[in-house]
Amino acid sequence: MAMAYKNTSDKAPVGVIGAGSFGTAVANLLAENGEVLFYSRRPDAVELINKERINNGQAIHKNITATADLNEIADRCYLLFPSVPSDSFRQLMRDASPHLRPDHILIHCTKGFDIKLEEGKTILDKDLILFPSDIYTMSKVILEETTVRRVGCMSGPNLAREIADFHPAATVIASKFEEVIKEGETAIRSKRLQVYSNNDIYAVELAGVLKNSMALAAGALGGLGYGNNAMAFLITRGLGEIIRLSTAMGADKHAFLGLAGIGDLVATCTSPLSRNYTVGARLAKGETLEQIIATSSEVAEGIKTVSISKKLADSTDIKLPIIQAIYRVLFEDLKVEDALGYLMEYRFGYDADYM
């Protein structure tokens, strides 16, 4: 049973909001299946994309048109993929809210948290206490700021550079709504991207964010010159901590054994290209956090994630030795070698205790 209400179109373009490297990779993937409207808030970037057909070192597919008009993208597209950093995600949703309608579907690609803090506080404050209810995943931000209900996320081992280089990859589209998964899959699935589904969007989102702290630790191990044994130790026990923290936040553990969990964790911890990995490696070489921040254009997501995870662990009484160790390296001037020594002495006990 279906009833026409207003202009209907199966050929409406798909929208991508945010012209960073991952947004560009997503736009190119979508463009293989149809028309794409690509939003950047910077008119000069839009002009460049439309004229030069290149962005973030990636060639732009012929089916992509860039725009700096949020109204246009909301008006013409039913399906939108927001892909902006978590720091600006809430503001973006506030800006987009007047243009968004109840029949929009939003599948975000942002692996980060949004924290509501009191005036003047920052997530890096040492005395800050956090509870799970203070922490918003991006889907919760969308639900809170807009009238859109049909929300999903795309997450998994999807390094932008590799997608840009046309390497094969797999991703997870998670949503409580089967309709959202179906629309997302139809739009983005291609010969170079396999798509899996999951109904547990919260767990998939948590997996995508929390792995960032492990990437820092991986960078540190790499910086110290250690090999695969140490890396496997970190990845497996790191997964345990991610699961323990996530279940304390109310998530189910199954998603963590899939692409968006262990899959993303392996990709991030073994890729020396990511910002998080680089920060870890520089710490291992003896630089302090201040020095690293002073010379980076963006704060690596992992630094925020470590701080958030540690503060959550404090308020929920769960034990996260790896995260505690990274926290002390970042914020309490503990040397990376000493942190590792602490972890080697720590009595973990039973191996797969998180399942």
Added chain:
Amino acid sequence: MLDSVIPKIKDWPINLIALKKDKIMQASIADTLIEFNKAYPTNSKIRELIQKTLYLERIRIKTDSWEVDPEDENEFWAKIKKQLFVADPSLIEEHKSQELHQEMLHEIVSRYTHEICGNFKPGVFWMARQVLRRIFARLFNAHFGGFKGLFYPDEKLKDKLIVAGPVDKIRNLVTKGTVILVPTHFSNLDSVIIGFGMDYIGLPAFQYGAGLNLFNSKMFNLLMSNLGPYKLDRRKKNPIYVETLKSYSKTNVIAGANTIFFPGGTRSRAGNIENDLKLGLLGTVMEAQREHYFTNPSTLATKIFVVPLTISYPFVLEASSLIEEHLKRTGKEQYLTQENNMPPWKTVWKFFWETFSKSSEITLSLGEPMDVFGNNLDDDGFSLDKLDRKIDVRQYFMNKGMMKVDAQRESIYTQMLGDKIVAAFKYNNVVYASHVVAFVAFELLRKQLDSPDIFTMLRTPEEDREIDFDSFKTNMKRAIDELYMLNNRKQLKLASHITTKELPEIIDLGIEQMSMYHPNLPLLRTKNGNITSEDLKLLYYYHNRMDGYGLQKYIG
């Protein structure tokens, strides 16, 4: 007391619906059959469905029959058994078998629909209202002095039965669409008190599903059968009954019946505010709203408004039996008898007497009305976004500009609505002194005793339950400070007796409120001025009301 929004009882939606109840029953039966033929598309599946229902019904009749049950139950199901034998597809032609099964299904659905259907008679309603008002007037009279009180009951009623929240807005919405009231559920008296409270603010009577167990009482049966409620039999868990009930409720909502749904399903056993809702009936509200948009694609489609309601009692009539049941359930006790009667009238009378004649009150705290998607509404019932712009909610049922039925989508919308309702229950909760003293005393005792589990703690002998009063007072102060913080952040509400009284008075009042009604006192002062409890289970029950606000951190 406010004027009735719709002055004449005969013009109330509930009466207009009662006048065409045969038509509504027919529509409901038709809807149920369509749903079944969708869900059970083959003859053999329908046959299995009927067989399963027959099996469950025969067990129910044998093991759990009630006075209110129809006399011909055995015959009816014996007849179905025979028909099933005749309709066996291995013995007759397929199309004949199909026909016979459809007939049986129709018969069962029709029987259930007639069982469920309620009635409304304006005259009976008018009388019941007069009687109830007199009774309440007598009760206030006892407290507010002498013979004169009898003639001015209303003046004091507003202090005893407080209806708080956006009353004017809700009064307006009743004339703009269909209102679904979703209250917390603590007591069998909830529906009477809510009914009285909503009448008090001038709303036309609501329909609701009353547990069939209540109709076992003859007097109650006689009265209630004509006051609008439909009957809800919790013993019947067979799929035909459940679907029939859902269709009946949906058909009524579509017809415009303002309805009360207790989304918690049954009364809260543990005494906590519900956080785990039964979404079945709420789902029918979503379907009803979609039906309205399908049948009327213009903006004139009837809108459904959802209004959460949190009830606060100083003490709960059935507290003892509820907490016992909760403990048995969590203690994994295998066998549970269902309480199948109204409490005796004497108990009910005592409850009202103690509530209204002493220094206590009942609060019905109405939440902000919302559409079925949880959006805010303006005074005329238009849905608003966060920036107060009007939004076209029919688009929630659309995909790429097309209206489409998507049951999975609607089930998630219903879950989301449930989450909004649970949140509203909590921040509309009006906290009483009794709730706070119970919480603080129990948490202190929990820390003091350090028992391995709740069951061990509840068995603590009376002499070991004493709490030092100074420590209690300090912790009460901390708890109340935090409650003020939560109140500022709009996460709960405080009763006026908390905001206007000093700490020692709040403590005395809290202990008094809880102890007015129960023979074994949940809390009392000892001779040396400390605090103790004669009934830890009850104390636990009242403590649970404040669960989920994170207050534990401040105790000890």
